[in-house]
Amino acid sequence: MFHKEGHKILLGSLIGFILIVLISNSFVTHAYVRYGIFITCFVLFILIAQFFRNPKRQPAHDEHFIVSPVDGKIVAIEEVHEPEFFKEKRLLISVFMSPINVHVTRYPVSGEVVYSKYHPGKYLVAWHPKSSESNERTTVVIKSQNFGDVLFRQIAGAMARRIVNYAEIGHYAKQGTDSGFIKFGSRVDVYLPLQTQVKVKMGDKVKGAESLIAEI
Numbered sequence: 001m002f003h004k005e006g007h008k009i010l011l012g013s014l015i016g017f018i019l020i021v022l023i024s025n026s027f028v029t030h031a032y033v034r035y036g037i038f039i040t041c042f043v044l045f046i047l048i049a050q051f052f053r054n055p056k057r058q059p060a061h062d063e064h065f066i067v068s069p070v071d072g073k074i075v076a077i078e079e080v081h082e083p084e085f086f087k088e089k090r091l092l093i094s095v096f097m098s099p100i101n102v103h104v105t106r107y108p109v110s111g112e113v114v115y116s117k118y119h120p121g122k123y124l125v126a127w128h129p130k131s132s133e134s135n136e137r138t139t140v141v142i143k144s145q146n147f148g149d150v151l152f153r154q155i156a157g158a159m160a161r162r163i164v165n166y167a168e169i170g171h172y173a174k175q176g177t178d179s180g181f182i183k184f185g186s187r188v189d190v191y192l193p194l195q196t197q198v199k200v201k202m203g204d205k206v207k208g209a210e211s212l213i214a215e216i
Contacts, residue, residue, distance in 0.1 A: 001054050013048050017041035054104050057209035059176020063146045066196070066214040067176060068206040069108045070188045072097040074213075077198055082191050085115055085141055085151055090191040093198065093213055095206060097186060105165075105180040106209045107142065107173040108190055109150050115141035116167040121156070138165040138180065142173050146216045150192060152179075157186025176209035190214075 024037040059067060076094035081087075097103060121136040136156040141149050154163050165180040167173065182188075196214045200206060206213060 001056065010049060010052060013045055017045050051099065051103065053102060054178075055102060057106070057176060057207070059106075059174075059209040062175075063110065063144065064216050065199075065212045066108045066147065066150065066190065066192060067106070067209050068095055068211040068213050069106050069152050069179070069190060070095050070097055070103070070206075070208045071101040072187070072206060074200050074202055074204045074206060075187070076189075077200070077202060079194060080191075082151065084117075084139055086149070086191065089194060090151070091194050091196050091198070091214075093190045093192065093200070095188050095190075097182070097188070102208065103182050104178055104208060105152075105154055105182065105188060106176050107167075107179045108152055108175065108213075109142055109144045109147060109173075110175040111142040111144035111150070111173055113140060113167045113169055113171045113173055114143045114149065115139065115151075116165065116169055118163070118165060135186075136163060138163050138167075140165065140167040140179065147196070148193060150190070152191070153189045154180060154182050155187045155189065156182065 020041055021038050024034050028034050028037070072095040074093065075096040076092055078092055079089050080092045082090045116138070118138050119136065138154045139151060141151045144150050154165065156163055162183040163180065164183070167179050173179065190213070192214055196216060198214050199212045
């Protein structure tokens with residue numbers, strides 16, 4: 001199953017690769033070269049296709065837990081000052097996505113969307129200390145029943161060139177459902193109340209909608 005954000009790219013890539021193979025079959029006389037071109041196109045298409053995969057997940061649907069919004073690796077667990085919405089200290093849990101991870105962003109908790117904002121910016125590498133403030137990003141805040149306001153932020157990286165955000169103010173977000181997509185990118189930060197109990201540790205691999213990262 002592929003995410004809707006990849007349909008046009010997949011179709012365009014498929015047509016392009018087919019044309020390349022047809023042209024090579026018409027003009028390239030050496031069989032090994034033709035086979036090489038075909039294999040290269042096939043591998044490239046598979047790589048693009050796997051990037052846009054959207055596997056079905058079984059969300060926790062438990063108001064006492066926060067689930068990971070994306071697939072990836074935990075790269076930060078720390079108390080930080082959140083300057084955009086809370087303007088005070090919060091517990092940050094950050095998940096880094098490699099190019100081979102599923103890049104669908106999912107709601108980490110259920111509740112009403114009370115804030116949703118896009119910020120244009122730079123494309124520093126995702127682990128750069130300034131990326132959360134300088135890179136292209138979106139900020140979404142969900143008012144949940146047990147955690148209060150939960151903020152999560154999609155952050156573009158060096159490869160990411162488009163962030164898609166579906167969250168609209170006033171919309172009811174259901175834990176684990178799609179909230180957006182980061183094309184060829186990068187990282188998602190989650191900001192929680194300081195008293196939140198963390199259920200992951202640095203370096204842990206997590207799955208969007210399924211891995212529990214914190215509880216109240």
